[in-house]
Amino acid sequence: xxxxxxxxxxxxxxxxxxxxxxxxxxxxxxxxxxxxxxxxxxxxxxxxxxxxxxxxxxxxxxxxxxxxxxxxxxxxxxxxxxxxxxxxxxxxxxxxxxxxxxxxxxxxxxxxx
Amino acid sequence: xxxxxxxxxxxxxxxxxxxxxxxxxxxxxxxxxxxxxxxxxxxxxxxxxxxxxxxxxxxxxxxxxxxxxxxxxxxxxxxxxxxxxxxxxxxxxxxxxxxxxxxxxxxxxx
Numbered sequence: 599x600x601x602x603x604x605x606x607x608x609x610x611x612x613x614x615x616x617x618x619x620x621x622x623x624x625x626x627x628x629x630x631x632x633x634x635x636x637x638x639x640x641x642x643x644x645x646x647x648x649x650x651x652x653x654x655x656x657x658x659x660x661x662x663x664x665x666x667x668x669x670x671x672x673x674x675x676x677x678x679x680x681x682x683x684x685x686x687x688x689x690x691x692x693x694x695x696x697x698x699x700x701x702x703x704x705x706x707x708x709x710x711x
Numbered sequence: 712x713x714x715x716x717x718x719x720x721x722x723x724x725x726x727x728x729x730x731x732x733x734x735x736x737x738x739x740x741x742x743x744x745x746x747x748x749x750x751x752x753x754x755x756x757x758x759x760x761x762x763x764x765x766x767x768x769x770x771x772x773x774x775x776x777x778x779x780x781x782x783x784x785x786x787x788x789x790x791x792x793x794x795x796x797x798x799x800x801x802x803x804x805x806x807x808x809x810x811x812x813x814x815x816x817x818x819x820x821x
Contacts, residue, residue: 629807631809639813640715640811640813640814641755641799641809641811642811643808643809646808653807654807654808689755691809696807697743699745699757699760700757701757702747702757703754704753705754
């Protein structure tokens with residue numbers, strides 16, 4: 599069974615540019631989560647999808663971040679325009695049910711210059 | 712503010728010894744508790760989950776939960792150099808979002 603895959607593994611962009619991160623959850627997992635870890639801090643929740651519906655986006659920092667999950671399969675997280683403080687590692691996780699353990703991808707390391 | 716606290720370490724133990732990793736949490740409504748292992752640049756890998764008070768054993772790993780004290784721990788028996796990693800404590804408090812500690816760095820020396 600393939601795990602959670604994320605693309606790209608690294609992204610370096612300049613302030614003001616746009617970046618889109620992609621996550622493919624484990625097949626059959628309806629629950630998909632985005633998290634972020636900024637340097638020196640703990641991993642923090644961003645948002646949660648059940649199939650194509652956003653269940654909780656309370657962790658999204660601001661309206662420069664847009665997450666989608668069209669068709670309930672893969673998800674994208676777009677940052678537009680990127681700011682310096684957006685640098686960090688963005689993790690995606692999935693689970694079969696919301697009360698089941700979440701399985702994480704390797705993350706996308708995002709650097710804003 | 713839901714907080715999960717871990718000692719950042721590094722915790723250094725000799726090969727073959729028992730490594731003890733500790734975690735406290737602030738939300739008394741927390742229901743599910745997880746330990747993840749993370750190697751540098753890799754995904755957090757789930758190694759243990761525990762939902763009720765007491766001990767849960769899986770191979771060389773034992774998770775211990777004490778909800779009255781708001782405390783969860785992970786014991787690694789017969790530690791190996793390959794166990795050297797950062798161990799993340801994560802807590803689910805009735806919602807969908809995991810609350811993570813900053814992690815404890817473990818170094819197992821040959």
